[in-house]
Amino acid sequence: xxxxxxxxxxxxxxxxVSQDPGAPAVLAVDLHLVHEVTSPQAFxxxxxxxxxxxxxxxxxxxxxxxxxxxxxxxxIMDELAAAQIRxxxxxxxxxxxxxxxxxxxxxxxxxxxxxxxxxxQPGMTIVCGDSHTSxxxxxxxxxxxxxxxxxxxxxxTQTLLQRDPKTYEVRVDGRLTxxxxxxxxxxxxxxxxxxxxxxxxxxxxxxxxxxxxxxxxRMTVCNMSIEGGARAGLIAPDDTTFEYLRGRPHAPQxxxxxxxxxxxxxxxxDEGARYDRQxxxxxxxxxxxxxxxxxxxxxxPITSRVPSPEExxxxxxxxxxxxxxxxxxLRPGQAILGQKVDVVFVGSCTNGRISDLRLxxxxxxxxxVADGVRLLxxxxxxxxxxEAEREGLAEIFKAAGADWRxxxxxxxxxxxxxxxxxxxxxxxxxxxNFEGRQGKGGRTFLASPLxxxxxxxxxxxxxxxxxxxxxxxxxxxxx
Amino acid sequence: MADPFTVFTSRVVPLPAENxxxxxxVPARYLKATDKAGLADALFRxxxxxxxxxxxxxxxVLDQPGMAGRKILLVGDNFGAGSSREHAPWxxxxxxxxxxxxxxxxxxxRSNSLKNGVLPIVVDVETHxxxxxxxxxxxxxxxxxxxxxxGVLLPDGSTIDFDIDPFAKQMILADTDELGYLxxxxxxxxxxxATHSPRVDTLAGxx
Numbered sequence: 001x002x003x004x005x006x007x008x009x010x011x012x013x014x015x016x017v018s019q020d021p022g023a024p025a026v027l028a029v030d031l032h033l034v035h036e037v038t039s040p041q042a043f044x045x046x047x048x049x050x051x052x053x054x055x056x057x058x059x060x061x062x063x064x065x066x067x068x069x070x071x072x073x074x075x076i077m078d079e080l081a082a083a084q085i086r087x088x089x090x091x092x093x094x095x096x097x098x099x100x101x102x103x104x105x106x107x108x109x110x111x112x113x114x115x116x117x118x119x120x121q122p123g124m125t126i127v128c129g130d131s132h133t134s135x136x137x138x139x140x141x142x143x144x145x146x147x148x149x150x151x152x153x154x155x156x157t158q159t160l161l162q163r164d165p166k167t168y169e170v171r172v173d174g175r176l177t178x179x180x181x182x183x184x185x186x187x188x189x190x191x192x193x194x195x196x197x198x199x200x201x202x203x204x205x206x207x208x209x210x211x212x213x214x215x216x217x218r219m220t221v222c223n224m225s226i227e228g229g230a231r232a233g234l235i236a237p238d239d240t241t242f243e244y245l246r247g248r249p250h251a252p253q254x255x256x257x258x259x260x261x262x263x264x265x266x267x268x269x270d271e272g273a274r275y276d277r278q279x280x281x282x283x284x285x286x287x288x289x290x291x292x293x294x295x296x297x298x299x300x301p302i303t304s305r306v307p308s309p310e311e312x313x314x315x316x317x318x319x320x321x322x323x324x325x326x327x328x329x330l331r332p333g334q335a336i337l338g339q340k341v342d343v344v345f346v347g348s349c350t351n352g353r354i355s356d357l358r359l360x361x362x363x364x365x366x367x368x369v370a371d372g373v374r375l376l377x378x379x380x381x382x383x384x385x386x387e388a389e390r391e392g393l394a395e396i397f398k399a400a401g402a403d404w405r406x407x408x409x410x411x412x413x414x415x416x417x418x419x420x421x422x423x424x425x426x427x428x429x430x431x432x433n434f435e436g437r438q439g440k441g442g443r444t445f446l447a448s449p450l451x452x453x454x455x456x457x458x459x460x461x462x463x464x465x466x467x468x469x470x471x472x473x474x475x476x477x478x479x
Numbered sequence: 480m481a482d483p484f485t486v487f488t489s490r491v492v493p494l495p496a497e498n499x500x501x502x503x504x505v506p507a508r509y510l511k512a513t514d515k516a517g518l519a520d521a522l523f524r525x526x527x528x529x530x531x532x533x534x535x536x537x538x539x540v541l542d543q544p545g546m547a548g549r550k551i552l553l554v555g556d557n558f559g560a561g562s563s564r565e566h567a568p569w570x571x572x573x574x575x576x577x578x579x580x581x582x583x584x585x586x587x588x589r590s591n592s593l594k595n596g597v598l599p600i601v602v603d604v605e606t607h608x609x610x611x612x613x614x615x616x617x618x619x620x621x622x623x624x625x626x627x628x629x630g631v632l633l634p635d636g637s638t639i640d641f642d643i644d645p646f647a648k649q650m651i652l653a654d655t656d657e658l659g660y661l662x663x664x665x666x667x668x669x670x671x672x673a674t675h676s677p678r679v680d681t682l683a684g685x686x
Contacts (some may be wrong), residue, residue, distance in 0.1 A: 018667040023646045026664050028671055030678045038563065039514035051662075060681040066511060087513050098681050131587060147565035147591035149656070157661040159668055165642070174530035187636050195498055196557035198588055229560070233585045250679050295498050295560070316497045316555055321498070392527040413507045434502040434561060436525050 004270035006167050007236050008202050011142040011267070015125050017159055017401035024161040030141075032154045033110045034061035034097065036088040036401040037415070038129030042152035043091040049454060055158040060119060061092050061099040064109045066415050069378050072102060078417060095155070108381020108407045111135040115162075115219065118248025120403040121236035122264040127154055132349045132431065134225040137234030137441040138218035139241055140267050140455045142202070144232040163418035166276040168201035168230065172209040174283035179465035181359070183429065185209070186224040187289035189281060191299040198230030201277060204269065205235045209283035215244040215353040223350045224431050227296040236268040288464055290336055291433045291446040293324035298433075300336065302451065302463050308332035322356035327435055328443050329423075336445070336461050343426040344375045344456040345438070346449055348412035351378025351429035354387050361393040363453035363467060364400040367383035370459025372437055375402040376418065379411040402456075414439045484596055484651045487577065488623040489550035493614045496539055497555035501588060504559065504567040518566060519573035541574070550577040551622055553610055557581075558599075559588025568595040578624045580631070582607050593647040594657065598626060600641045626652060 005013070017026040032055075039061070046052065053059060066075070066081035076082040085102065092099035100106040106113055106419045114120040120136045126143035127133060129151040136143035150160055164253045172185055190197070203225050205218075213221070214367035218235050225233025235241075242261055245251045252260045269359055287301035298321075300307070306325065309332060312318035325332065330339070348351075357379065369375045379385035385407055388394050397404045411418040412430035414437065420426055422441025429452050447455070450464035462472060509521035527539040552571070559567060559580045568591045571579075576609050578598040589599045603612070613620050613633065623632035626648060631639040650657060661668075 017671040018664060023660075024644075026667065028668075028675065031681075037510050038565070041515055041565075044514065045658075049658075054668075055677070057680045057682040058677050078511075084511050084513055098683075119681065121678060124678050129563055129565075145563040145587055147563055147587060147594065149565060149591065149594040149658070153658045153661055156658060157664070157668060158672075159661055159664070161646075161657050161661065194557075195560050196583060196585070199557070199583060226561075226587075229585065231558070250681070250683075295500065297498075299480065311576065316495070319495070320497050415510065418650050432500075432502065432561060434500045436506055437502050440506070440525055440530075 004273040005236060006269040006273045006275065007140060007204060007267050007271060008142060008165065008167050009273070011125065012124055012164055014123065026159050026162045027125060027162045029127050029128045029154050029158050029160060030058060031114070031119055032059045032158070033114055033126065033128035033130070033133065034059060034151070034286050035065060035110050035130060036063045036084045037065045038148050039091065039151055040084065040087050041148050042129070042155055043095065044146045045152040046095070046155060051156050053097060053155045055095055056096040058158060059097045059155070061088060061097050062107055062110050062113055063101050065413060066410045066414050067102055067408040069408045069410045069418055072406055081416060095438045105382055108383065109352060109409055111223065112221075112353060112380035112384065115139065115215070116248070116381060118245055118251035121245065121251070121260070122241060123267050127160065130241070131226045132223050134231065134233050135219050135223040135349055137222040137225065137232055138215060139245070140234055140237035140264065142232055142234065145226065165231070166201045168198055168203050168277040169275040169279070170203050170205045171207040171278065171280045172205065172283050173207045173280060174209055175212065176209055176283045176286065179450060180288055181288050181448045181450060182213055182220040184286055184289040185281070185283065186221045186227070187291065187296065187299045187446060188229045188286050189279070190224065190297045191289065192281070193228055193279065195227060195295050195297040196229045198225065198228040201230050203228065203233035204275070205233060209240065210235055214355060215240060216353045219353065220350055224296065227431055288448060288451050290451060290461060291444070292328065292330055292336055292434060293321065294327055294368060294435050294445060296431065296433060298324060299446065302337060302461070304336070306330050306332055306334050306336060337463060339445075339461045341373055341455050341460055342424040342428050343420055344373060345411045345426055345428040345430060346376070346450050346452050347378030347379070347380065347410055348430035349380060349409070350431045351449050352378060352384065354384050354411070356426045356429065357384065357388050357393050358391070359449040360453040361396040363450060363457070363464065364402065365396050367400055367457050369401040369456045373456055373459050375456040376405065377401070377402045378405045378418070379407045381407045411438050427452045427461060480583070484577070484626050484654070486623060486625045486627070487550060488621050490545075490619050490621055491551045491553050491614055492540055492546055492549045493611060494552060494554045495611060498557045498560050500561035501559055501564050501567045502561055505564060506571045510564060510566055510648060515569045517573070518570035521566070522570040522574045524602055545619070546574060550575055551580065551624065552576050552578070553580045553583065553614065556583055558584050559592070560585040563587045563591070565591045568592045568597045571597055579611060580607070593644070593651065596651055598624065598643070598651070600631065602622070604642065606639055
């Protein structure tokens with residue numbers, strides 16, 4: 001083995017089952033995550049062919065997208081959502097797949113529970129019928145979203161047909177300044193390369209600023225790889241990764257743990273390995289980021305002004321910007337700071353983990369949400385909810401006037417009744433600001449939990465760096 | 480899967496928007512269906528319809544006179560960005576789209592389209608601009624898509640050649656699917672599994 005390889009190439013080589021000339025590789029899948037929205041037609045397909053699930057023990061399901069975040073004792077009023085959730089239970093029972101449904105202590109957003117249960121491990125191939133599967137790349141796994149046809153293929157064969165991806169090094173050097181977090185890093189990257197910038201590639205995030213992130217923060221970065229066009233994004237595992245994994249329910253134990261860590265340490269990209277593309281970002285220069293438009297690439301440092309269509313040289317981009325500003329009802333050249341906010345959403349697979357809630361709570365402690373603003377705090381999983389309640393975060397949220405909810409995807413995708421009204425503005429810690437994403441006619445500003453909480457108090461888009469004691473607040477997420 | 484793919488000729492629906500995301504192609508509230516039927520009305524729903532179900536005025540391009548029945552969609556760069564929902568190509572197929580022309584597609588959307596007999600054809604920037612000009616001059620211009628020959632025939636007799644994954648092409652032309660191919664690899668998969676023990680056992684920890 002003389003040719004230096006990237007971590008992506010190593011994982012790829014480890015999982016190629018076979019490859020016919022001219023055909024894509026048959027790639028083995030270590031872990032298949034399933035949820036209620038993209039799986040029903042796949043199970044129907046299996047039934048139509050009369051075949052079963054090849055490896056139920058490498059498959060796990062949860063209900064997250066359609067689940068209400070209101071009191072779990074209440075019935076689900078949306079008939080279609082209720083039917084979809086029932087269908088997941090029926091399908092999993094029939095095909096022998098473990099399911100963490102409503103009421104199960106391991107229920108939660110699929111990308112929050114995989115890592116939490118220790119199912120997400122370095123060097124694995126992980127797929128799910130969900131584009132934010134890239135989240136699991138934070139552990140040094142090759143993890144990507146698939147369509148429902150592919151969900152059916154993985155259920156039936158535990159493999160997929162794939163062409164080997166190109167690699168794209170995203171190097172983040174330096175150190176983040178107080179008030180700037182993982183969310184700002186990824187929003188800055190996407191603003192720079194555009195939402196199609198990573199198409200056909202897998203991002204590998206490297207550099208000192210990435211090494212300094214906690215696992216929760218690394219997941220935030222990898223989560224939004226897809227918003228930069230890359231189907232997957234990953235970070236080579238290190239002691240931070242192993243520390244997070246050790247002792248989790250599905251992590252290896254005893255001698256198997258020691259052997260696994262030795263194996264995992266060999267995954268890092270070799271010295272001299274080549275990437276197809278590369279970009280370097282200086283963490284020291286980053287500010288809190290916020291989006292102003294209708295895709296995640298339309299983002300600016302929070303102290304900047306909304307760009308003007310007239311400055312766009314490309315006619316397509318000019319048209320897109322005009323359209324976006326019209327939808328958002330924003331003026332070219334206006335400041336984004338001080339823009340009125342109706343709703344603040346803290347949650348999602350991007351920023352719904354315990355450290356995200358700690359950051360938001362640190363801002364909200366002894367403060368109150370501004371009049372006329374609705375703050376919705378939705379834990380990413382039932383376990384995150386229990387932990388937040390143990391630590392007293394839930395009390396802080398409630399005292400601040402926030403709506404403290406049950407776990408689920410909630411207002412990130414607005415399938416469960418949690419949604420914006422037409423024309424409303426939201427600062428959201430989620431991942432997509434597409435038209436209507438958070439409710440038909442709703443307008444989304446994507447930002448970090450710190451920016452979201454600061455804006456909830458101010459009632460307008462606010463810079464978290466102006467909060468007193470921000471140095472201490474920023475450290476709350478933990479190193 | 481749509482009907483088997485043959486050479487077809489069709490007029491074109493022009494949609495000169497860039498970065499069209501899958502939330503626009505099919506809004507998330509239509510993802511609660513547990514089958515694939517009935518998605519034609521969900522296609523570009525919020526660009527086409529008012530809250531009360533009436534068509535917006537001015538009408539979205541799909542609902543303008545003469546557009547029904549067209550099988551080719553000409554769109555801006557990076558079409559299909561965002562979520563992995565296969566409902567996007569399902570809705571396009573349900574409306575009747577069989578081929579899309581753009582300068583690029585989001586990865587998951589492209590993969591999903593090929594699995595549903597919708598051809599995501601990539602053309603270069605100049606050709607892309609030329610096609611929009613052609614339609615500006617003659618909105619009813621007909622194009623002929625020939626997958627076997629990997630060409631799009633224009634009214635002036637010239638042809639735009641396009642690349643496509645040879646495996647996907649073979650699958651579409653034979654009207655077979657990838658699952659059938661993977662099932663035929665059972666022996667290889669079993670051999671691989673015999674030397675690679677599972678990294679996790681989700682059943683062992685089921686609570």
